[in-house]
Amino acid sequence: MTEGNFVDYVKVHISSGNGGKGSAHLRREKYVAKGGPDGGDGGRGGHVIVKGNKNLWTLVHFKFKKHFKAGHGEHGSKSRSTGADGEDVYMEVPLGTVIRDTETNEILFEITEDGEEKIVLEGGMGxxxxxxxxxxxxxxxxxxxxxxxxxxxxLTLELKVLADVGLVGFPNAGKSTLLSVMTSAKPKIANYEFTTLKPNLGIVEYRDFQSFVMADIPGIIEGAAEGKGLGHYFLRHIERNATLLFLIPADSKDVSKEYDILLDELRRYNPELLDKGRLVVISKCDMLDQELIAEMDEDMKEDFKDVPYMFISSVSGLGIQQLKDRLWKLLNE
Structure with missing residues (x-):
């Protein structure tokens, strides 16, 4: 999915329909000169309804349509005929979409199931x-x-990406490169920080035609939990991932310190994120020979006693299949 088409935050204006008027008709027929009242009820106005659609991955379809107006109810008529109800208007959203009231910022509800419908604004009664x-x-x-x-x-619509594995790391850690190697996604890759400005999704094909979804989240910087860098715009996507893959480049000055900073940002944003499965991956290992990797491994054994870690290179393919195996195991534990 291209970055430009990934829309995860939109504001829309909605209007439900007016209820139709009741009729004040008096029955008048050829042989009924003074019949009684027979005016029918008005139809109800159309509702505005939010509906989950598992085939949608982004809110891009709201980019150019931001006004949703339901139909008005028809007026009642003679012979106690009730007016037709106004046409409901449906807003289809991907699973994992949070609906907020824009004025109060209150979360109204969340759509998590395919076909799930919630009336967000009721039409007027007839x-x-x-x-x-x-x-x-x-x-x-x-x-x-x-x-x-x-x-x-x-309304404000916020999408929190539903992915099995979320890539967490500092800017320019090699997340987009890894995603492009493990999936058929084509994220923007360049040698500068914040190349990725929107999450990218890719499907990792595993053995026996099985697969899982991986998300490349824009890079975290120190202070992200307070809104620095891209702040909450990407941290909320990590809430939906089943497993977090921490990517730290082999040329990092201090691997342990970098991991602690990343962990601390997640803790400050939402402590529940630390309950997710974790895997630390040292990337860009094509820059190291086997002797340096062994030396680095010895140094890491003490600091990463409780967290599994491994070494990979997206360029040379080192450890990529083993990484798929480890992630598959973590997801199915």
Whole structure:
């Protein structure tokens, strides 16, 4: 999925339909000179409904359509005929979309299942026709209820990527390169920080036609939990990943310190992120010979007692198949 088409945050304006008016009709036929009231009810206004769609991966379809207006209810008519309901309007969203009220920033609900429907704005009720108001003392009421007006509002839609594995690391750690090697995704790759500005998704094909989804998240910097760099715009995507793959380049000055900073940013953003499965991967190992890798391995044994780690190179292919095996095992434990 190309970066330009990955839209994960949009604001939309929504309007539900007005309810139709009730009818104040009095029955008049050839042989019925003074029939009673027979005005029908108005139809209800259309709802605005949010619906989950598993085939969508992004909110790009909201990029150029940001106003959603439901239909109005039809008015009631004679012979107690009820007006037709206004047409509902559906907003289809990918699974993992959080719906907020833009004004209050309150989370209204979250869509996590395919076909799940939530009414976000109800249409106005139709008015009652005059036949509802007849009584012994008022046998020919010449009035009916007007319909209730629809509502308006603004919504904020936030997508949190649903991926099995999330790549976590500093800018320029080699995350996009790894994604391009393990999947058929074509992320933008360049030798400078913040090349990736939006998450990229790719499907990793595993043995026996099995697969899992990997997400390349824009690089974390110190202070990201407070909003520095790209801040919360990418940290929220990590909440949805089952396993976190920490990518640290082999030329890092201090692998352990870099890992601690990344872990601390996740902890400050949401402590629950530390409960996820973790794997530390040292990338760009094509720059090292076997002797240097063995030396680095010895140094890491003490600091990474409780966390599995391994060495790879996206360029030479070192450890890529083993990495797929480790991730598959982590996902299925």
């Amino acid at each position: 008015g009652l026709g005059n036949w509802h108001f007849k009584s012994a003392t008022n046998q020919t009421p010449r009035y009916a209820q007007p319909g209730i007006k629809g509502q308006e509002g603004h």
